[in-house]
Amino acid sequence: MLPLKSDEIQVFLKGLKLNFSLDFTEYSEASVHRRLSRVCEQLECDDLEELTQRLESDTNLLIEFLDQFTVNVTEMFRDPFFFQKLLPFLELEVKKDYCIWYPGCASGEEILSLAILLHRVKKLNYCKFTGTDLNEKVLERATKKWVKRRHIADYQRAFSQVTGDFDLLQYFEDDHSQELRLKKFVELKADYEVHDLVSLYWEKGPFDLIVCRNVLIYFNKELQDKVFSFLIDKLKIGGVIAFGSRESVFFCKSYNQLEVLDRDARIFRKIG
Amino acid sequence: MLEYLEKLVNKIVIGASAGGIAAIRTILSGLTVLNSCSLIIVLHRMKNVESQLHELFQRFTTIPILEVSDKMKLEMGKIYIAPANYHLLFEKEGSFCLEADYRVNHSRPSIDVSFESAALAFGSSVCGILLSGANEDGAHGLKRIANHGGSIVVQEPSEAEFSKMPLSGLKENPDGTIMTLNEIINYIQFIQ
Ligand SMILES: C[S@@+](CC[C@H](N)C(=O)[O-])C[C@H]1O[C@@H](n2cnc3c(N)ncnc32)[C@H](O)[C@@H]1O
Numbered sequence: 001m002l003p004l005k006s007d008e009i010q011v012f013l014k015g016l017k018l019n020f021s022l023d024f025t026e027y028s029e030a031s032v033h034r035r036l037s038r039v040c041e042q043l044e045c046d047d048l049e050e051l052t053q054r055l056e057s058d059t060n061l062l063i064e065f066l067d068q069f070t071v072n073v074t075e076m077f078r079d080p081f082f083f084q085k086l087l088p089f090l091e092l093e094v095k096k097d098y099c100i101w102y103p104g105c106a107s108g109e110e111i112l113s114l115a116i117l118l119h120r121v122k123k124l125n126y127c128k129f130t131g132t133d134l135n136e137k138v139l140e141r142a143t144k145k146w147v148k149r150r151h152i153a154d155y156q157r158a159f160s161q162v163t164g165d166f167d168l169l170q171y172f173e174d175d176h177s178q179e180l181r182l183k184k185f186v187e188l189k190a191d192y193e194v195h196d197l198v199s200l201y202w203e204k205g206p207f208d209l210i211v212c213r214n215v216l217i218y219f220n221k222e223l224q225d226k227v228f229s230f231l232i233d234k235l236k237i238g239g240v241i242a243f244g245s246r247e248s249v250f251f252c253k254s255y256n257q258l259e260v261l262d263r264d265a266r267i268f269r270k271i272g
Numbered sequence: 273m274l275e276y277l278e279k280l281v282n283k284i285v286i287g288a289s290a291g292g293i294a295a296i297r298t299i300l301s302g303l304t305v306l307n308s309c310s311l312i313i314v315l316h317r318m319k320n321v322e323s324q325l326h327e328l329f330q331r332f333t334t335i336p337i338l339e340v341s342d343k344m345k346l347e348m349g350k351i352y353i354a355p356a357n358y359h360l361l362f363e364k365e366g367s368f369c370l371e372a373d374y375r376v377n378h379s380r381p382s383i384d385v386s387f388e389s390a391a392l393a394f395g396s397s398v399c400g401i402l403l404s405g406a407n408e409d410g411a412h413g414l415k416r417i418a419n420h421g422g423s424i425v426v427q428e429p430s431e432a433e434f435s436k437m438p439l440s441g442l443k444e445n446p447d448g449t450i451m452t453l454n455e456i457i458n459y460i461q462f463i464q
Pocket residue numbers: 070071072073074075078103104105106107110132133134135138195196197198212213214215218372373
């Protein structure tokens with residue numbers, strides 16, 4: 001890992017904010033350090049100064065930079081127990097025009113997971129999903145409703161942990177390529193758009209369900225607090241919100257607007 | 273041992289893989305107090321298993337053991353376990369940060385990632401200890417700890433249930449101190 005200095009990182013992040021309106025200044029420092037040194041290695045820059053110069057002279061590089069800087073790792077049925085805990089609430093509550101927001105959805109595998117589960121309990125046709133992310137490259141992939149063949153064995157295992165059923169492939173078109181596509185009979189209505197949570201603004205909403213897992217962990221505490229409040233604002237009263245299983249949402253200011261539905265799975269309801 | 277005292281180690285990061293649960297059990301059973309340092313355990317574990325490792329380990333010591341959640345503060349006198357499926361990083365001001373990134377050395381948490389981050393955040397106040405394991409995770413991270421002035425310890429390979437990890441640790445760090453589990457216990461008690 002390329003060693004970078006704290007003050008160099010700060011200068012670099014300020015430059016990004018000023019020149020490209022991308023604000024990572026309140027991201028977790030440890031994580032930013034690790035990401036930036038990896039980006040430098042991948043783009044073959046010796047230091048952040050060189051990276052800045054290249055970003056300034058080649059505007060196409062920005063998308064590439066964002067793609068590598070953001071951590072877009074996702075999978076189907078990550079934390080099977082989370083889906084197990086969420087599903088009973090949805091079975092009871094989903095009704096016509098149920099709006100679901102997935103901020104930081106990356107390439108969308110979690111949306112496909114939930115769609116399949118909702119399809120199985122005959123609730124999917126009531127739901128409309130919106131997936132957003134900062135990284136337009138991963139979102140483009142999300143619109144394709146693809147999953148990678150090489151991961152399917154893992155996904156099947158996780159799927160069977162959630163449902164007791166091993167046959168995940170019944171939901172995917174298999175044309176023997178590297179990608180498997182969600183079958184049409186799973187009628188998933190989903191829009192995907194670029195949105196930056198740091199902006200703390202969006203014209204859409206409010207939603208019945210917001211699932212924001214493993215996104216806030218990249219922010220420092222102050223930013224977590226702000227984005228957390230923003231998400232709660234975008235939730236209908238009585239709506240449900242969920243976070244990643246090791247996220248510390250209990251200390252956020254707006255936490256008192258929530259009631260705990262499942263503490264370990266970090267599932268809450270907005271009561272005020 | 274004196275040399276360690278001078279370095280004022282107050283954060284001990286233990287990395288372990290196959291054979292690690294038993295080794296850590298031995299260490300925890302031998303510890304009586306942990307006053308002026310925190311102990312962080314990064315253990316390779318099964319994916320998507322909601323395992324209650326901290327509760328298992330708690331049976332062997334009265335020192336409080338916590339499973340890390342994001343942004344948790346590091347406190348003296350406590351033992352922390354890295355949660356499954358995240359990389360465990362450290363912030364300079366003394367808190368944890370979790371990352372849901374790609375596996376490193378086929379592992380998440382990766383010992384290399386945690387060692388490197390501890391080196392960057394805490395410099396000479398860190399001691400990295402590498403125990404039993406059947407892969408090479410951690411060797412590189414130990415080197416980073418040493419480069420930043422920290423102390424490094426490797427479990428005596430002949431004692432480790434799986435010697436590959438300690439051996440690769442020593443290969444990359446020929447100057448690393450070799451200790452048996454008992455010596456590691458004494459060392460941790462000694463730096464109080
Ligand atoms: C580790 S992925 C989480 C994916 C998925 N929710 C899961 O848990 O499997 C984190 C995602 O957050 C996105 N992200 C990071 N900063 C963001 C921001 N300011 N606004 C919106 N999305 C952001 C990244 O691009 C990345 O796709």
